[in-house]
Amino acid sequence: MIRELTSSPFFGIVLSVALYLLGQKLHRKWPIPIFTPLVFAIVMTIVLLLLMDISYETYFIGGQYINIWVTPATVALAIKLKKNIEHLRANVVAILSGIGIGVVFHTLLIVALSLIFQFNEELAATLFPKSVTTAIALGVSESLGGIASLTVAVVVFTGVLGAVVGPSIFKWLKITDPVAQGVAMGSGSHAMGTTKAIEMGEVQGAMSGLSIVLTGIAVVILAPFGLFLIQLLF
Known part of the structure; x- marks a missing residue:
């Protein structure tokens, strides 16, 4: 039964x-x-x-x-972005530079950890896309020769961790700007962080949804360079 x-x-x-x-x-x-x-x-x-x-x-x-429904729900976040497009126009330079610097730092951090803990190329490729949504992360991981199932696990862990501790970090660091909060949640913990960002407010949700896309694009571009750098240094 x-x-x-x-x-x-x-x-x-x-x-x-x-x-x-x-x-x-x-x-x-x-x-x-x-x-x-x-x-x-x-x-x-x-x-x-x-x-x-x-x-x-x-x-x-x-x-x-x-x-x-994960992918359609992610795309539907564009509705929130359209309603808050003035925030994007007013902060476009800060948003693009913040996400770009964040992804560069994240890529270099994975390279550094790979050197310190002697990760092989397969494991490094698995970790590079840990902060982007699953659909993009799997594509990046597989194209670089990573372990797809492990990539999914670290993506979920990263998303859950960001959604849980993100608001507390904002309070601790006194980050009150809704645009900054949304960009941080979306770029750091993808769709799961965006779920929390939507709870925090309309602007946070819109900026977080935008950050998922921009972070995904940046990771797709920079991850191969990170793996190439590991190959050079090993």
Whole structure:
């Protein structure tokens, strides 16, 4: 009976939606990081699958129908950007330079870590796209010879971490400008960070959505140079 239930496409859908809604309810009552809806849903899904001995493949029979909406949802962020286009026009130089410098620093950081910890080229290629959305990250990782499955894992971890700690970092560093907050969330923790940015405000969500695209383009351009630099230094 349980096997028949879990093998149904509705199992993955109902489980994902129910845990997310439960996370929302808990977060409204106790606004602590672990109850951030996205984080709570991911952690509890993993826990339940392990306790019930259900394979990821079984869960994904239904989960895939939620997954296919990730790309359309990301594209739909352009609606928010259109509504807040004046913020882009007023801060275009700061946004482009900030994202560009951030991606350059991130690329050099991966190169430095590869040299310090003796990462091989395959592992370095896996890590270069960790701060961009999954669709772009997989393309970059595979083209550079990285490990696709591990890339997905580090992308998810980076996104969850940024969504959880981002607002606290803003408070600690006294970063109150909504454009700066949105750009930081989108460029540092892609779609998951954007989910949190939307909760923070309309402007944050719009700038975060824009940053996903710009960061993805910058990583596609710079990641091959980072791998080439590693090849030269090793």
